Amino acid sequence: MSDDGPLDxxxxxxxxxxxxxxxxxxEGGEGAGKSTQVRLLCxxxxxxxxxxxxxFEPGGTPAGAAVRAIVxxxxxxxxxxxxxxxxxxxxxxxxxxxxxxxxxxxxxxxVSDRYIDSSLAYxxxxxxxxxxxxxxxxxxxxxxxxxxxxxxxxxxxxxxxARARGRAEADRLESESLEFHQRVRATFRTLAGGDPDRxxxxxATRPVDEIxxxxxxxxxxxxxAGA
Ligand code: TYD
Numbered sequence: 001m002s003d004d005g006p007l008d009x010x011x012x013x014x015x016x017x018x019x020x021x022x023x024x025x026x027e028g029g030e031g032a033g034k035s036t037q038v039r040l041l042c043x044x045x046x047x048x049x050x051x052x053x054x055x056f057e058p059g060g061t062p063a064g065a066a067v068r069a070i071v072x073x074x075x076x077x078x079x080x081x082x083x084x085x086x087x088x089x090x091x092x093x094x095x096x097x098x099x100x101x102x103x104x105x106x107x108x109x110x111v112s113d114r115y116i117d118s119s120l121a122y123x124x125x126x127x128x129x130x131x132x133x134x135x136x137x138x139x140x141x142x143x144x145x146x147x148x149x150x151x152x153x154x155x156x157x158x159x160x161x162a163r164a165r166g167r168a169e170a171d172r173l174e175s176e177s178l179e180f181h182q183r184v185r186a187t188f189r190t191l192a193g194g195d196p197d198r199x200x201x202x203x204a205t206r207p208v209d210e211i212x213x214x215x216x217x218x219x220x221x222x223x224x225a226g227a
Contacts (some may be wrong), residue, residue, distance in 0.1 A: 001123065018145060021104030024046065024219065025115035028153035029185050030174050031163030032204040033211065037068035037153065038113045043153060045109050050223075053103050056113035058221040061098050065090040071226045072171040079172075079191035080125035085134055088119050093141035100145060109223075117191050122173060126180045149222050151215055152192045157181035 024041070026034040038054050059068030061176035071087050081193060092115070103110040116138040124131040157178060164174055192199035200218045202211050 015054055018101065018105040019105035021148045022109045022149075022223065023100065023104055023145070024109065024111045024115070024222075025147040025150045026111070026113050026118045026153065027121075027150055027188055027202060029157050029160045029181055031153065031160035031165075031167075032153035032155055033208065034113045034153055037151070037211060037215055040208075041094075041215055042109075044216055045111075045219075051106070051108040051109050053099075053110045054113070055095070055110060057115060057118065058088060058094055058113070060093075060095045063094050063133070064091040067094075072173065074170075074172045075122050076172060081123065081129055083114060084098075084127065085119065085123040085129055085137060088123060089137045089141040092116070092119070092138060096142040096145050100142075109219075112147075114141070115150070117150060117152075117188060117202070120191060121184040121187040125183040126173075126176065131187075133165050147198070149218065150192070150199050151218070152188050152199060152201045153204035153211070154185070154189060154201055157185055159205060204220060 018075055035056070038056075040050040042054045051206055057064070058071055059065045067087050067090055071079070071084060071091075095112075100110055100112070116135070119138050123129050124134040130138050155165050161174065161178075161181060162168070168171055189201070192201045200215070204211065
């Protein structure tokens with residue numbers, strides 16, 4: 001693992017009603033490399049002596065795995081947009097209650113592959129449900145739990161879809177049109193652009209190590225600030 005950051009990371013003392021832990025989300029379109037970066041970040045944190053936990057949506061809990069099977073199954077072509085939005089929110093409610101909040105209460109750094117912004121981008125912009133509605137459902141589902149930092153791995157959907165399709169057969173969301181995925185990308189970027197203190201946007205076409213170094217630098221600063 002290449003490494004250019006300090007490994008003696010300070011313990012944060014922040015507490016937004018969520019306990020002493022730190023919540024980091026990764027967002028981005030298909031094939032952006034989120035799962036790789038989540039893993040590299042957690043490895044680095046662990047090597048530095050921090051308790052770090054990687055998790056994901058949809059499906060980061062046993063009940064959520066059942067929800068995941070429904071939302072990604074291409075057989076469910078007729079799934080209504082509002083049903084889809086509620087299913088993702090239900091998965092998130094369980095994830096927040098059973099994984100995220102307990103980890104934060106225990107002082108861990110919890111790193112999630114996707115969170116609320118995915119619902120705003122896919123169900124909001126993609127399915128064209130008003131963003132305020134999608135946001136309200138997820139806020140209710142999570143009792144207002146927000147990441148301290150969201151890392152957006154940004155890349156053109158043409159590139160990401162080609163990567164994802166090289167890996168496995170397209171799931172229900174991946175099978176959507178290029179225009180759908182362009183709206184998804186634009187929304188991720190707008191959300192990030194509106195709140196630079198809580199977002200880090202990285203070019204996901206860059207080499208894996210370079211992206212990982214950018215993530216580490218920002219996370220180290222975040223942990224320092226909480227010390
Ligand atoms: P996944 O296989 O985890 O894909 P990826 O590797 O791209 O993260 O599938 C998750 C899919 O679910 C992905 O297409 C995005 C979509 N999704 C939503 O539409 N809304 C949501 O709230 C979440 C969390 C994911």
